[in-house]
Amino acid sequence: MNAHADPLRFPPGFVWGAATAAYQVEGSPLADGAGPSIWHRFSHTPGRVRDGDTGDVACDHYRRYPEDIALMRSLGLQSYRFSIAWSRVLPEGRGRINQAGLDHYARVVDALLEAGIAPNITLYHWDLPAALDDRGGWLNPDIADWFADYATLMFRTLGDRVPLWSTLNEPWVVADGGYMHGVLAPGHRSAFEAAIAAHHLLLAHGRGVQAFRASGARGQIGLVVNLEPKYPASHSPADLAATLRAEAYMNRQYLDPVLRGTHAEELAEVFGEAWPAPRPAEQMAVIREPIDWLGVNYYTRSVVRADESAWPQRASAVPQRGALHTETAWEVYPRGLTDTLTWVKNRYGNLPIYITENGSAFFDPPSAEVDPLPDPLRTQTLHKHLAAVHAAIGAGVDVRGYYAWSLLDNLEWAHGYSKRFGLLHVDYATQRRTRKASALAYAAVIAANAL
Numbered sequence: 001m002n003a004h005a006d007p008l009r010f011p012p013g014f015v016w017g018a019a020t021a022a023y024q025v026e027g028s029p030l031a032d033g034a035g036p037s038i039w040h041r042f043s044h045t046p047g048r049v050r051d052g053d054t055g056d057v058a059c060d061h062y063r064r065y066p067e068d069i070a071l072m073r074s075l076g077l078q079s080y081r082f083s084i085a086w087s088r089v090l091p092e093g094r095g096r097i098n099q100a101g102l103d104h105y106a107r108v109v110d111a112l113l114e115a116g117i118a119p120n121i122t123l124y125h126w127d128l129p130a131a132l133d134d135r136g137g138w139l140n141p142d143i144a145d146w147f148a149d150y151a152t153l154m155f156r157t158l159g160d161r162v163p164l165w166s167t168l169n170e171p172w173v174v175a176d177g178g179y180m181h182g183v184l185a186p187g188h189r190s191a192f193e194a195a196i197a198a199h200h201l202l203l204a205h206g207r208g209v210q211a212f213r214a215s216g217a218r219g220q221i222g223l224v225v226n227l228e229p230k231y232p233a234s235h236s237p238a239d240l241a242a243t244l245r246a247e248a249y250m251n252r253q254y255l256d257p258v259l260r261g262t263h264a265e266e267l268a269e270v271f272g273e274a275w276p277a278p279r280p281a282e283q284m285a286v287i288r289e290p291i292d293w294l295g296v297n298y299y300t301r302s303v304v305r306a307d308e309s310a311w312p313q314r315a316s317a318v319p320q321r322g323a324l325h326t327e328t329a330w331e332v333y334p335r336g337l338t339d340t341l342t343w344v345k346n347r348y349g350n351l352p353i354y355i356t357e358n359g360s361a362f363f364d365p366p367s368a369e370v371d372p373l374p375d376p377l378r379t380q381t382l383h384k385h386l387a388a389v390h391a392a393i394g395a396g397v398d399v400r401g402y403y404a405w406s407l408l409d410n411l412e413w414a415h416g417y418s419k420r421f422g423l424l425h426v427d428y429a430t431q432r433r434t435r436k437a438s439a440l441a442y443a444a445v446i447a448a449n450a451l
């Protein structure tokens with residue numbers, strides 16, 4: 001538990017939750033009039049997802065959400081972060097509304113509220129309607145309008161009773177994985193497309209915030225970004241410059257436009273000829289539409305060295321041998337969470353922050369023979385990162401809450417079901433949920449609001 005003599009107490013009203021995403025947990029991707037998403041297409045394309053895994057069943061959360069909400073309640077969760085599958089409510093992404101899809105998410109929200117659990121809705125968690133991809137997807141400048149229309153529909157449907165909303169989840173991963181390196185849907189590999197997609201993601205975010213303000217919806221809206229602190233491998237000029245490029249590419253590429261109205265100057269060097277001329281001032285103003293809170297997803301850090309062969313930022317991570325690593329080969333480095341949170345405060349001001357994802361994948365067996373299922377490394381890693389959050393709060397960072405990734409073992413994108421992040425074990429053969437020891441450890445922290 002906590003090696004400290006006195007408990008590490010969190011502020012009154014600190015929000016404790018867990019997070020998932022539609023395509024990773026729901027299953028039933030085409031049920032009740034839903035249209036296909038790019039991840040339905042991608043996972044059904046041979047070779048794209050490990051072991052040929054798809055989201056066709058996943059955790060069957062589309063149907064089992066009442067059971068899962070009961071489990072959330074048993075753990076004392078106060079909030080649940082989940083995403084809307086855009087193509088459930090707009091099967092073609094625009095135009096025709098699928099009322100059955102809207103009704104599904106209204107039932108989920110109402111069941112959460114009935115259980116005393118605050119919904120935290122992510123509008124876009126990577127599963128773009130396939131019909132919009134057919135029109136160019138994030139490469140089509142019209143997508144900002146399509147997203148704003150979708151957002152407006154959701155705000156009109158649920159805006160009276162959902163307290164927390166975010167526009168996008170990890171836009172950096174969408175552009176880097178989906179358009180720069182092609183390892184995530186839609187699987188493109190082009191620096192030119194990645195730069196275009198990045199700008200349109202930012203525009204869509206800004207238009208989504210404007211739609212929220214115009215809708216009169218209650219609650220607060222934010223943006224969720226993945227942040228990975230970059231530490232230079234040495235103080236050589238080459239490593240220091242590489243570290244700045246890596247930090248600009250991952251950590252400042254989205255936060256600088258949204259929170260400062262500017263682009264990190266290193267991006268022109270990273271993208272080279274693919275980096276467009278300065279964007280129109282009116283578009284930068286849309287992107288900078290003020291947000292109410294920032295979601296930070298934190299998993300690891302990287303120690304950076306110059307590497308001319310590493311495309312596009314010409315920087316690569318130096319393996320930290322001897323350190324504990326997760327099944328996703330991420331170094332467990334809790335100090336990086338404290339450093340990241342204080343970096344955000346110092347660079348952008350003390351905007352309210354929620355840790356919208358933090359967790360770790362360690363080996364768990366396919367079926368759980370005991371309840372709770374022992375998972376000492378995940379439990380230890382959870383405690384250390386909560387202590388890191390506490391340290392950031394002690395340093396004056398306005399952290400409002402923490403969402404464990406993830407509530408359930410789930411489809412880890414191109415990794416398939418091979419990586420287990422859940423507080424709750426899922427036996428995919430039976431769909432049986434089993435609490436892991438980390439779930440009970442988390443429940444104890446929530447009950448005490450202390451570590």
Ligand SMILES: N#[N+]C[C@@H]1[C@@H](O)[C@H](O)[C@@H](O)[C@@H]2O[C@H]12
Pocket residue numbers: 021024169170297328357405412413421
């Ligand atoms: N990998 N990994 C775990 C986790 C992923 O499952 C989430 O969908 C993303 O938001 C983010 O990448 C983090």
